[in-house]
Structure formats: structure tokens, C-alpha cells
Amino acid sequence: MERKYALLGESLKHTMSPPIHRRLFELKNREFTYEIIELPPEALEGHAEYLKALAGFNITIPHKIGIIPYCDKLADSAKRYNSVNCVDNKDGVHTGYNTDCDGFLATIRAMGADLGGKVLLIGCGGVGRMMAIEAALAGADLVIAVLESDIPLAEQAKKEIIAMKSDAKVTIVKNTEIDTSVSYDLLMNACPVGMYPRVEGCPVSDEVIEASKAVFDVIYNPRETVLIRKARALGKKAAGGMAMLVWQAVKAHEIWDSDTYTDSEVQAIIEEMELQVEKDFPIGK
Known part of the structure; x- marks a missing residue:
């Protein structure tokens, strides 16, 4: 049929x-x-x-x-x-x-990354909000880094997370003020910086990548973003959005x-x- x-x-x-x-x-x-x-x-x-x-x-x-x-x-x-x-x-x-959440969770598992550890998320709109919620529900100590104009969006996501999990740990920072003195178990990019055709962009500094044990970039075009390329060059676990x-x-x-x-x-x-x-x-x- x-x-x-x-x-x-x-x-x-x-x-x-x-x-x-x-x-x-x-x-x-x-x-x-x-x-x-x-x-x-x-x-x-x-x-x-x-x-x-x-x-x-x-x-x-x-x-x-x-x-x-x-x-x-x-x-x-x-x-x-x-x-x-x-x-x-x-x-x-x-x-x-x-099914975005199923695809996301399966990818993080396949990477062997720790979604329940110290997690840094770049961007919080659309798919980023889903990633924030799943990380918080997994028990992450979550830091959401956004543009100043997107802070209200991140605050709304935090409110939703706390409603689902009252003891969730969520911190919001401007993307220019990410603390690189700590180690992140997982860095996740949910913003469009580095997406085709503007493939030369990277959403975070080299210091942020160095401070992260594993990197997931939701972008799948190009196959290897600048962020993923830099992470792999440093020997980090890394996966793109495909x-x-x-x-x-x-x-x-x-x-x-x-x-x-x-x-x-x-x-x-x-x-x-x-x-x-x-x-x-x-x-x-």
C-alpha cells in the first residue's frame, strides 16, 4: 500500500x-x-x-x-x-x-558526552530552548550564554525549567561574559553563527572551546563548522547537527x-x- x-x-x-x-x-x-x-x-x-x-x-x-x-x-x-x-x-x-528532543538525546549519548554535568549552551531560541530543558532535566549545572537582546528569552526558558524541575541549576550570562576559568563537560551551540553560507564564524572564543571537554554544534551545514574543527583539533569529543x-x-x-x-x-x-x-x-x- x-x-x-x-x-x-x-x-x-x-x-x-x-x-x-x-x-x-x-x-x-x-x-x-x-x-x-x-x-x-x-x-x-x-x-x-x-x-x-x-x-x-x-x-x-x-x-x-x-x-x-x-x-x-x-x-x-x-x-x-x-x-x-x-x-x-x-x-x-x-x-x-x-522528535527533536529524541534526536538530540541520541546524539549526545552516541558522543559519550555528559549531559548531566557542567553544561554551557550558546543561544536559547527554538531548538536551544529544547536543549536547555533536556540538559536541566538530566541534572545539568546549566549555563545559558546569549546576546544581551536575548536575555528575556533565556529568562523565560529558565522559568519554564524551574516549573518542571524546582531544583534545576540554571545560570544566564551574556555571551561576552562566559567564565573560562571553569571546565565544562559539554559545550552546545544552538545559535546560527557558522552556518552555511557564512561558514567562517565561530560562536565562542578559543578559550571557551579549550575549557570544554566535549562540543555539540546543532548546525549540520557545513558538515564541520569552525567550532567543530577547532574542538577536534584540540582532541575534544565533537559532533555536528547531522x-x-x-x-x-x-x-x-x-x-x-x-x-x-x-x-x-x-x-x-x-x-x-x-x-x-x-x-x-x-x-x-
């Missing part, structure tokens, strides 16, 4: 989601389709019935919150973040999930079709997609 899936977003020129999902379908010999649907926010309502007719779909910027009214129910992950990036349509019931992107897709397939994949299968797709990014977006050309 043919089933149709899709990715809903607004500007999807650089997305890697279709090839990831197609590879996951191929591994299970499923002849399903996965299309791209580009819509501005004001066009969402007019396309709701089409989306509901799909077997399931993923959601990215700017629709992760806007899609919620079109869901019949929300999984705990979606409620926790008030954000939906995966919808499953079964028996006429449309359930919204947030792992998180693939692992959250794996979770979607588990939800949609009860399909599971081995770590080696997932790692092979991560490496394949990283090479595809390098091929599709050559730096300096």
Missing part, C-alpha cells in the same frame, strides 16, 4: 530531510513517497485538509507552533515544548510529536510505521548525508 509523507516548511531549498527519510524507507523496502510542501504561515489553514490526508508529515520553521491547532492530540514531548515537528495520522486521529537530524527522523519512522534501525544503519546514513552536504554546498566555490 502506498503511503505519502511530507516535510512542511516555508523555505526548504537546503533541506536534507527528503533524502534521509527516503533512505530510511529504502532500508525497510517501503515504497512510500516523501515530498516537500513550502507554505507561508498565512497559507497553512488552506492546506490543512491536504496535510491531514497524508500518512504523516514533518514540520520545520515557521510552522512548528502554527500546526498545533490542526492536531487532535499532542504527545508529551510536543506539550513540553509547545512545538510539533512530526505528525502521525492514524485512523483519522492526528497526533503531534516533538546526527541529530537523522536520529529525529528515525524516531518519526518509529512513530509512523513502527520501524526500528540499528546504530550502524543510522551511522551509515549520517555519514552519507554529511558527504552529500559537502557535495551540494561546496565552500568557497
